Amino acid sequence: MTQLESKGAAAATPRTLSGSLGVTAIVFMVVAAASPLTVVGGAAPLGILIGNGVGYPALYIVSAVILLLFAVGLAAMARHVPRPGAFFTYIGYGLGRPAGLAAAWTAMFTYTTIQVAVYGYIGYLLSITAVSLGGPSLPWWLYALGTVALVGVLGYRHIDLSSKVLGILLVAEVAVVLVLVAAVVLQGGPQGLSLAPFEPSNVVSGSPGVGLMFAIAAFIGFEATAIFRDEARDPDRTIPRATYTAVIGIGIFYTLSAWGLVMAWGPDGILAAAAEDPGTLMLRTVAIYLGSVGEVIVNVLLLTSMFACVLSFHNVLTRYQHAMSGAGVLPDRLSGVHARHLSPHLSSLAQTATAGLLLAVFALLGLDPLLQVFTWFSGVATVAIAGLMAATSIAVIVYFARNRADQRMWNTVVAPALGFVGLALSAGVIVAYFPVMVGDVDADGAPVFGALTWSLLALVVIVPVFGWLQAGWIRRRRAAAYAKLTDAIAG
Numbered sequence: 001m002t003q004l005e006s007k008g009a010a011a012a013t014p015r016t017l018s019g020s021l022g023v024t025a026i027v028f029m030v031v032a033a034a035s036p037l038t039v040v041g042g043a044a045p046l047g048i049l050i051g052n053g054v055g056y057p058a059l060y061i062v063s064a065v066i067l068l069l070f071a072v073g074l075a076a077m078a079r080h081v082p083r084p085g086a087f088f089t090y091i092g093y094g095l096g097r098p099a100g101l102a103a104a105w106t107a108m109f110t111y112t113t114i115q116v117a118v119y120g121y122i123g124y125l126l127s128i129t130a131v132s133l134g135g136p137s138l139p140w141w142l143y144a145l146g147t148v149a150l151v152g153v154l155g156y157r158h159i160d161l162s163s164k165v166l167g168i169l170l171v172a173e174v175a176v177v178l179v180l181v182a183a184v185v186l187q188g189g190p191q192g193l194s195l196a197p198f199e200p201s202n203v204v205s206g207s208p209g210v211g212l213m214f215a216i217a218a219f220i221g222f223e224a225t226a227i228f229r230d231e232a233r234d235p236d237r238t239i240p241r242a243t244y245t246a247v248i249g250i251g252i253f254y255t256l257s258a259w260g261l262v263m264a265w266g267p268d269g270i271l272a273a274a275a276e277d278p279g280t281l282m283l284r285t286v287a288i289y290l291g292s293v294g295e296v297i298v299n300v301l302l303l304t305s306m307f308a309c310v311l312s313f314h315n316v317l318t319r320y321q322h323a324m325s326g327a328g329v330l331p332d333r334l335s336g337v338h339a340r341h342l343s344p345h346l347s348s349l350a351q352t353a354t355a356g357l358l359l360a361v362f363a364l365l366g367l368d369p370l371l372q373v374f375t376w377f378s379g380v381a382t383v384a385i386a387g388l389m390a391a392t393s394i395a396v397i398v399y400f401a402r403n404r405a406d407q408r409m410w411n412t413v414v415a416p417a418l419g420f421v422g423l424a425l426s427a428g429v430i431v432a433y434f435p436v437m438v439g440d441v442d443a444d445g446a447p448v449f450g451a452l453t454w455s456l457l458a459l460v461v462i463v464p465v466f467g468w469l470q471a472g473w474i475r476r477r478r479a480a481a482y483a484k485l486t487d488a489i490a491g
Contacts, residue, residue, distance in 0.1 A: 027245050027249070038302070039257075042374070043378070048258075050436060059208070061255055062212070062215070063251070064219075064252075065422070069418045069419035070415075072419070073397075073411065075243050076406055087103045111220075115355060116362070122143070122306035123143040126140070126303065173304070173308075177257050181257060184264045189265070193263055194263070209436075212430055283298060325347070375438075380459060383427060383460050386423050386426055387423075390424050393423065400412035
């Protein structure tokens with residue numbers, strides 16, 4: 001190929017994503033990111049153990065109500081701002097280009113930390129599963145890196161393949177959890193069925209801020225429906241419907257599942273069962289109520305659930321990078337789209353390398369995959385996502401107050417304002433209890449803001465500040481690019 005032909009081929013490379021994803025396919029993508037079985041089998045036991053104990057299931061209702069209010073404003077913006085950038089697009093349109101770019105980097109940081117958190121958990125589970133089957137005892141991070149490679153292969157290809165894989169896995173894991181809950185209901189549990197998890201005294205017991213962190217973290221990803229706008233069949237209808245369906249479905253499912261988990265051991269026994277080993281609580285519960293065959297099935301599905309989770313976050317991250325590279329915020333090469341797979345393939349490769357590098361650092365530091373990698377970085381991601389959502393709620397109000405494109409008060413003012421209050425209060429409570437998650441406590445178990453707590457929380461501030469400063473640099477050095485920054489970064 002001559003140099004001229006090479007340039008022509010490069011110029012012909014598509015830069016815009018396209019597709020025909022419907023409501024169901026997009027819901028599968030974002031609910032798979034929420035990873036139902038990973039939440040029920042992984043996060044819920046930790047929320048019970050180091051959170052608010054028996055009252056933990058009620059926090060899913062609290063989270064769902066807050067996030068549903070947030071979703072109202074998000075859906076309104078999706079209708080009037082035809083861009084696939086989600087957080088950074090809407091914040092950019094409402095609060096200005098520097099705020100939008102700060103949000104872009106914060107979103108990247110959020111999804112990256114939650115993704116590597118789950119990689120830690122899947123590495124832990126694969127390592128103990130291999131040993132239980134008579135295999136070699138290998139470090140958790142080897143299994144985690146192997147998973148990164150497999151996710152990278154799927155992320156490189158067309159998104160329809162990912163959505164089909166996620167859809168199959170999601171149906172299977174939801175079905176098995178519902179079967180478990182049905183078995184608990186039919187057998188009654190050791191103390192019978194009750195509404196103890198929803199009693200106010202139980203909801204505020206222990207460390208409710210930690211419990212709320214795990215509950216809100218379970219929803220991370222639902223708001224990414226807007227990211228798939230360019231690949232949706234009818235985005236003006238598909239995106240709002242997918243957003244509402246995702247948050248309502250997630251809220252109902254997790255509340256029911258966590259309640260069933262508590263009932264399976266009884267209000268008086270669930271804490272002791274979780275303390276024995278939170279990582280295997282789900283498997284032990286299934287062994288009691290569904291037998292050894294059920295335990296094997298759930299063990300397999302728990303692994304595939306985590307895989308579906310990291311695959312979904314990988315797809316979201318690659319599309320964030322693709323949009324940001326189009327704005328000149330990231331290297332231009334990342335905006336390329338594969339000629340045959342129609343995927344942001346170079347962005348996918350970059351994200352695969354990023355995840356692998358972070359896991360290598362965690363391995364060198366000797367971090368525990370469950371109590372440190374998963375717990376710490378889930379907490380960091382939740383604080384960041386709550387802040388992003390709160391900023392987006394304000395951006396919605398400001399945007400519609402400025403241009404009057406939508407006169408519906410509930411959708412553009414009331415619901416976003418209520419969502420902002422709920423998210424701001426949630427973030428404050430989570431931060432107040434954050435030291436408990438990382439072990440910064442005094443002799444009585446009270447939270448103490450030590451060096452580790454401040455270091456992790458500082459990341460939530462440093463990342464958006466970097467984005468804000470980068471916007472200032474672009475404004476000074478590349479005025480024309482700055483003037484188009486919001487539209488460019490929105491794809």
